[in-house]
Amino acid sequence: MTSAPTWTIAQVADEFGVTHRTVRHYEDLGLISPERRGTQRVYHRRDRTRLSLILRGKRLGFPLEEIRTIIDLFDAPRGRRTQLEYVLGQIDERRADLEQRLRDIQDAIAELGEFERRCREDLDKLA
Missing domain, CATH: 1.20.5 (Single alpha-helices involved in coiled-coils or other helix-helix interfaces)
Known part of the structure; x- marks a missing residue:
């Protein structure tokens, strides 16, 4: 049985063209919640999807609280x-x-x- 793919913070940040600090900021706000393995953050498909929605919302000019509400509706x-x-x-x-x-x-x-x-x-x- 193969496990679902995971990504590091560096991989996620590079993929979406943001800084590690930006990714951690969204985590601090509770918009994404990667798995923690010791001090390492492990990102799953759900985290990547949410980050994609956050960044799309930002590009469209939505404030983070509106983005949170909309993303939570998807869940x-x-x-x-x-x-x-x-x-x-x-x-x-x-x-x-x-x-x-x-x-x-x-x-x-x-x-x-x-x-x-x-x-x-x-x-x-x-x-």
Whole structure:
């Protein structure tokens, strides 16, 4: 019988492009809970999955407490209507926030373009 694969903190950190300190921080927060063998941390598939979800949530701009809530829902029995509605609500809020940020960035780029155009016109007049 083969045992399930495990990983060290170095392997997990390298795989996800984070520091050992970051991985330990998520452990300190209780977001991941690797097995301990003496002083060595042993990461299982569940830990890697959770770390992947944490980092995805961070990239999407979710605060760690929201990430914790959402990840914990994945560990709970599936199919509970209130859980799914909660996650969908969080997704809607995050999407709306990102769409607003995108509009703000597009507006800022347009304003910079207009400002650049006026500066170039003024510079041409001075020449």
